[in-house]
Amino acid sequence: MRIIVATVLLLMSTAVLADNSGERTWAGHDSVRTPTAIDVISGLYAFGRFQQGLLESADLRGNQEIKTLAISRAEDAAKRDKALKRIQQAIGAEPDVRKTSTADAALTGPDDSEGPAYVRQFYAAQVAEYEETIALLERYLRAPDNDALSAFAREQLPILRSQLRDAARTMADK
Structure with missing residues (x-):
């Protein structure tokens, strides 16, 4: 039995799997396909909508x-969206705006979720969205399909990483 389990584990660790897009990924690694420029633009716009949603929520319940x-x-999101709009127009791409913001879902709860509970939720939502957006940009930069967007992504990554560190550190302090 141990030999069978060891064989299966060995095969899984060295096997090359194919996802439904035809791209190859290795077992144990991110099996999400490499995003296209449209995927990245759509994801960044969704992140901007998330940031706007947090502003609306903070206006209602935040300190x-x-x-x-x-x-x-x-404001950062608005600047990013403005720069993205120029890239989007140059590419001639239509972003997929179906992805909805998770700000509302992440920050809704009982009416008593104000004060410290709301602050923790606020930062936890930030951390999750930053991590998702950073991962999207990192995957894109492995095989970018547009020079302007890849330059933009390389410029944004350090900013987003810094903001993620700040949000994570603040959340840990709360």
């Missing part, structure tokens, strides 16, 4: 610290 941060992040 001044949260409101100030939400305003700053929403």
Whole structure:
């Protein structure tokens, strides 16, 4: 029995799997296909909508610290969206705007979820969205299909990583 399990594990660790897009990935690694420019633009727009959603939520339930941060992040999103719009127009791409913002879902809860509970939810939602957006950009940069967008992604990654570290550190302190 041990030999069979060891053989299966060995095969899984060295096998090359194919996902439904025809791209190859290795077992144990990210099996998500390499995103296209349209996927990245769509994902960044969704991240911008998330940031706007946090601002709306913070206006309703957040303290001044949260409101100030939400305003700053929403302004960052607006600047990013403006730059993305130029790239999108140059590519002639139509982003997929079906992905909905998770800000509302991440920050809805019982009416008593204000104060410290809301602050923790706010930062936890930020961390999750930053991680997802950073992972999207990193996957894209492995095999970019547009020079302008890859330059934009390389420029945005350090900013997003820094904001992620800040959000994670603040969440840990709360």
